[in-house]
Amino acid sequence: MTTADAALATRPRNLLTLGDLPPADLDHLVARGAVMAERVAAGDPELAGVLRGRVAGIYFTRTSTRTRTAFSSAALRLGSGLISYGPGDLQVNTGETIADTGRVLSGMLDLLVVRTAGPVAEMAALAAHPRMAVVNAMSAEEHPTQALADLTTLQRHFGRVDGLRVLYVGEGNNTATALTLALNRYPAAELHLRTPPGYGLPPGFPHVNERHDMDDLPADVDVVYTTRWQTTGTTKPDPDWRDVFAPFRVDDDLLARWPDAIFLHDLPAHRGEEVTASVLDGPRSLAFAQAENKLYSAMAVLEWAGGARW
Structure with missing residues (x-):
């Protein structure tokens, strides 16, 4: 050298x-x-x-x-x-x-x-x-080290990142921004974002599959991912924002659509808001392994x- x-x-x-x-x-x-x-x-x-x-x-x-x-x-x-x-x-x-x-x-x-x-x-x-x-x-704007931990979790669980299908449900916050930037680097990976109206990703992201409803969800998903609705250090001006977010809660019925999918959450979690306790603490949740990663x-x-x- x-x-x-x-x-x-x-x-x-x-x-x-x-x-x-x-x-x-x-x-x-x-x-x-x-x-x-x-x-x-x-x-x-x-x-x-x-x-x-x-x-x-x-x-x-x-x-x-x-x-x-x-x-x-x-x-x-x-x-x-x-x-x-x-x-x-x-x-x-x-x-x-x-x-x-x-x-x-x-x-x-x-x-x-x-x-x-x-x-x-x-x-x-x-x-x-x-x-x-x-x-x-x-x-x-961004939480890049969270996305790296997320991808490390996928790599350790699936043995790969490319080719995985990820459904992100919830606010288009700095975790979602970083996850989008990361997964967009993998040509065969799929990221489907479902964000509440008015709470999506910031403008300027090319090639993003984002909708503001929970209709017509993808048929096949490997990962369901959510984050807390009240992002650390922020507040929401709309006093009724929880009503807007309620359809985007991850519960057993939603996860049951994809019997082989794992669940991820960047934590901290508010059980009963963005995710039910039965999902977060259930057998398909890797949220705490994700935290260790x-x-x-x-x-x-x-x-x-x-x-x-x-």
Whole structure:
């Protein structure tokens, strides 16, 4: 390997949106998440050396159980140091610009995992300095690491992603946006979105199969996916919005249309709203395995973003 090749192999990589992720890198991250699950289960001692000598920052301005824990645990399991920042810890709260904050942190951190309620553009300002990799762990527009965990779940369960048929039911939120961007990279995968009227995907998505009703559902489905109706950190101006969402609840009757389909949910869930308890806690639900796969997917993302060789 030449000096230039070695530099390229260890160069930090940003993950801000799946729209910018090369297809080969998406394939790699999904496959690598499945490999990480196997290596953790086997107690592979070499994992602790993957990011040895690196320092990762975790900056979350919004609540998080799964994503924050997954990335924190992933960093520690891979041998990285870890610094966590809460919503009141950085001096952006006293007027320092995001750009200046990114410039400072890039001199001290190797990786920064960020969750905000703001736009991806804010994360791009943090990522303007090539010494530090920035990972979008959820922004207003997109939740890319959730989609990577979802695809890792599909890969581990079915042994593939391409060719699967996914029915997404519920709000066109940042989880739906990321899932759409991810599955659109697989030519034989099918994604059918059923979103309430007025709560669909944002405009600008090409080749999207989206309807705002529950009529004429696809005959064959491998996966039924929903998310909580009240997306984290948001509110809905319509006081009667639950009435609009009610036909999009996933219950036993809906799931019974496809006896071999699995059920996914990004959690947290509100039993009795977007999904019944009998579905969420039933034998075809992989929602909690999906949550665990966030750890393995986060390990793959940090390895890739940190420029580690595999």
